[in-house]
Amino acid sequence: MSGRTLFEKIWDSHRIRSMGEGRDLIFVDRHILQETTSATAFRGLAEAARPVPFPALTCATQDHIVSTELNRDADSNPTGRELIGLMARNAAAHGIRLFGLGDTRQGIVHVIGPELGLVLPGTIVACGDSHTSTAGGLGALGIGVGTSEVEHVLATQTLVLPRPKTLRINFEGQAGPGITAKDLILHALGTFGIAVGTGHAIEYTGPAIRALSVEGRLTVCNMSIELGGRLGLIAPDEATFAYIKDRAFAPKGAMWDRAVDSWKQLHTDADAQFDRELSFDVSQAAPQITWGTTQQDVIGVDQPLPDPHTMADRDLRERTESMLSYMGLTPGRPIAGTPIDMVFIGSCTNARLSDLEAAASIVRGRHVARHVRALVVPGSTSVKKAAEDKGLDRIFIDAGFEWRSAGCSMCVSINEDIVPPNARCVATSNRNFENRQGPRARTHLSSPAMAAAAAVAGMITDVRRLA
Amino acid sequence: MKGQPFENFSGIAAPLPRKNINTDAIIPAPYLRTTDTNLATGLFALWRYDDNGKANPDFILNQSGFEHSTILLAGENFGCGSSREAAAWALVRFGIKAVFAPSFADIFYENAFRNGLLAGILAPQALATLVTSINSDVACAELIVDLSGMTLTDRIGQSVSFSVPDFRREALLRGDDDIATTLNHSDDIHAFTKADRVQRPWIYETGLEHQ
Numbered sequence: 001m002s003g004r005t006l007f008e009k010i011w012d013s014h015r016i017r018s019m020g021e022g023r024d025l026i027f028v029d030r031h032i033l034q035e036t037t038s039a040t041a042f043r044g045l046a047e048a049a050r051p052v053p054f055p056a057l058t059c060a061t062q063d064h065i066v067s068t069e070l071n072r073d074a075d076s077n078p079t080g081r082e083l084i085g086l087m088a089r090n091a092a093a094h095g096i097r098l099f100g101l102g103d104t105r106q107g108i109v110h111v112i113g114p115e116l117g118l119v120l121p122g123t124i125v126a127c128g129d130s131h132t133s134t135a136g137g138l139g140a141l142g143i144g145v146g147t148s149e150v151e152h153v154l155a156t157q158t159l160v161l162p163r164p165k166t167l168r169i170n171f172e173g174q175a176g177p178g179i180t181a182k183d184l185i186l187h188a189l190g191t192f193g194i195a196v197g198t199g200h201a202i203e204y205t206g207p208a209i210r211a212l213s214v215e216g217r218l219t220v221c222n223m224s225i226e227l228g229g230r231l232g233l234i235a236p237d238e239a240t241f242a243y244i245k246d247r248a249f250a251p252k253g254a255m256w257d258r259a260v261d262s263w264k265q266l267h268t269d270a271d272a273q274f275d276r277e278l279s280f281d282v283s284q285a286a287p288q289i290t291w292g293t294t295q296q297d298v299i300g301v302d303q304p305l306p307d308p309h310t311m312a313d314r315d316l317r318e319r320t321e322s323m324l325s326y327m328g329l330t331p332g333r334p335i336a337g338t339p340i341d342m343v344f345i346g347s348c349t350n351a352r353l354s355d356l357e358a359a360a361s362i363v364r365g366r367h368v369a370r371h372v373r374a375l376v377v378p379g380s381t382s383v384k385k386a387a388e389d390k391g392l393d394r395i396f397i398d399a400g401f402e403w404r405s406a407g408c409s410m411c412v413s414i415n416e417d418i419v420p421p422n423a424r425c426v427a428t429s430n431r432n433f434e435n436r437q438g439p440r441a442r443t444h445l446s447s448p449a450m451a452a453a454a455a456v457a458g459m460i461t462d463v464r465r466l467a
Numbered sequence: 468m469k470g471q472p473f474e475n476f477s478g479i480a481a482p483l484p485r486k487n488i489n490t491d492a493i494i495p496a497p498y499l500r501t502t503d504t505n506l507a508t509g510l511f512a513l514w515r516y517d518d519n520g521k522a523n524p525d526f527i528l529n530q531s532g533f534e535h536s537t538i539l540l541a542g543e544n545f546g547c548g549s550s551r552e553a554a555a556w557a558l559v560r561f562g563i564k565a566v567f568a569p570s571f572a573d574i575f576y577e578n579a580f581r582n583g584l585l586a587g588i589l590a591p592q593a594l595a596t597l598v599t600s601i602n603s604d605v606a607c608a609e610l611i612v613d614l615s616g617m618t619l620t621d622r623i624g625q626s627v628s629f630s631v632p633d634f635r636r637e638a639l640l641r642g643d644d645d646i647a648t649t650l651n652h653s654d655d656i657h658a659f660t661k662a663d664r665v666q667r668p669w670i671y672e673t674g675l676e677h678q
């Protein structure tokens with residue numbers, strides 16, 4: 001028998017039975033709920049009078065619609081009150097632990113899962129948000145699901161899913177100075193496009209991946225969905241185990257030792273076959289920034305904007321023209337030097353402690369440009385607390401940033417945090433779609449350090465010049 | 468919406484052959500703030516309305532003959548972006564019963580079928596043929612959707628095939644409730660967890676149960 005990939009090992013160990021047509025019934029180890037995609041699922045459960053059989057494998061938070069004001073409560077954001085209240089009532093009714101507003105463990109679903117030791121190597125994690133793939137950074141299969149599937153997991157603790165194909169993306173070379181996990185994944189998007197991973201579970205390998213911190217691996221896996229993949233993962237190693245040890249809900253004592261022994265098997269065997277393999281070299285990559293309205297429209301900050309006149313393919317030319325026009329950019333001009341209006345440092349992609357530290361190291365002793373509004377929104381209440389313990393909040397506030405409470409904020413702009421029409425925002429989140437951060441908002445995705453550099457320069461700029 | 472068997476129908480097909488139509492475009496975030504927001508109103512809101520909330524005459528669903536479309540013809544990678552199932556709900560509430568595109572994003576594809584919305588794969592050439600004929604003659608927009616035969620036929624009898632995996636076609640035609648189907652396998656789930664508790668006790672003893 002030939003070897004198996006990491007994905008196959010995890011999937012097979014969760015497979016309860018085949019459901020035909022290439023679909024499997026798989027067990028879900030951890031289910032994390034948030035307020036915007038669960039309400040309708042609970043209503044469906046109630047209508048069918050179905051119980052939740054595994055409440056101890058389930059937890060909930062409030063992150064998407066909550067206000068991020070510093071001294072917030074459920075009334076800070078009247079438009080969110082209904083969903084916030086429903087999450088609390090539904091969790092209580094089913095004995096599900098809620099880390100909601102006011103709880104020290106509240107935060108963005110994909111930040112608190114790893115942070116609380118709920119996401120463990122080799123687990124299958126489901127959540128009603130597409131960036132559940134973040135869990136792959138710890139060697140877990142994180143599966144983003146829709147609301148009907150949230151209801152399915154609540155009622156059965158399982159999912160029925162087509163078994164994805166496997167894709168390995170190998171990151172060759174060594175990232176240059178100032179090149180972060182976010183730059184690497186944006187560079188992969190620019191190289192392979194937003195559909196390369198459709199129908200696939202992606203495993204990230206190679207020296208540039210192994211060199212990443214655990215938090216950097218979470219950032220890479222977070223954006224698997226931007227590559228079209230529902231799943232992305234990185235094999236766990238000693239750094240992963242050290243990251244998880246002693247976290248609130250991680251196994252303890254003898255159970256910890258048993259768990260680590262089993263996690264050591266979680267790697268792709270040398271003779272395993274992938275359905276598809278891709279490789280690219282990251283050693284020449286500059287800090288990355290998106291210029292268009294899909295995540296593959298990304299360039300190095302030292303490069304010029306694309307020029308539709310040079311494009312032979314009509315479809316590509318027209319799409320490029322329309323994106324440049326939406327973004328208010330001049331073809332062919334260098335992207336560096338483009339004036340900006342807003343900066344958003346936050347989201348499940350880049351709002352962990354190391355992200356805030358990276359941004360703070362650029363900001364320290366500098367000031368946000370006069371015409372720029374800049375926000376720092378920690379990924380969780382405990383990230384916020386840890387940052388405050390290190391004095392990062394003072395660095396940001398002294399530099400003219402707004403220091404806010406944890407939540408999704410301007411990543412999804414479903415609360416009151418929005419980018420005004422035609423304003424240009426450098427954001428550390430994961431989506432630059434038209435109107436994502438608000439009607440006619442113009443979004444450029446980058447790393448936290450690049451976003452911090454843009455805030456102080458008042459324009460898109462190469463962070464390596466400030467470092 | 469669940470549990471309604473899908474029936475063949477004839478309806479107006481709106482051509483929207485852009486690529487990568489994402490879930491944020493299908494249903495913008497402001498329409499997700501409550502559970503009972505009128506999702507039909509929010510469908511493609513930022514394309515459908517101008518800044519003053521008036522209908523944008525250039526958008527296909529505002530054009531004469533297309534206001535009551537029940538079929539959407541879209542470009543590749545339809546439904547990319549997020550997991551928001553409200554994208555499927557908004558289409559269904561608007562009255563769309565079937566979307567045809569050369570490819571769909573994974574999560575949207577699941578969400579569509581779970582809400583009784585047919586997501587049929589159409590070869591790029593077939594999509595181009597339909598769009599061209601609708602653009603040259605609006606009467607060609609009326610199509611018969613035959614799910615059992617997997618064909619789309621227009622008034623002059625011109626027909627193209629689409630594809631849907633067998634199990635999805637049958638589940639749609641029967642109007643299956645997915646949760647009930649899974650619960651039929653409760654014994655298997657129980658047997659799995661019984662053995663798994665021995666293998667991986669740390670999965671089950673989370674500490675979450677202690678409030």
Ligand code: SF4
Nearest residue numbers: 131347348408411412
């Ligand atoms: S930060 Fe953005 S991508 Fe992450 S969970 Fe929140 S809305 Fe989803």
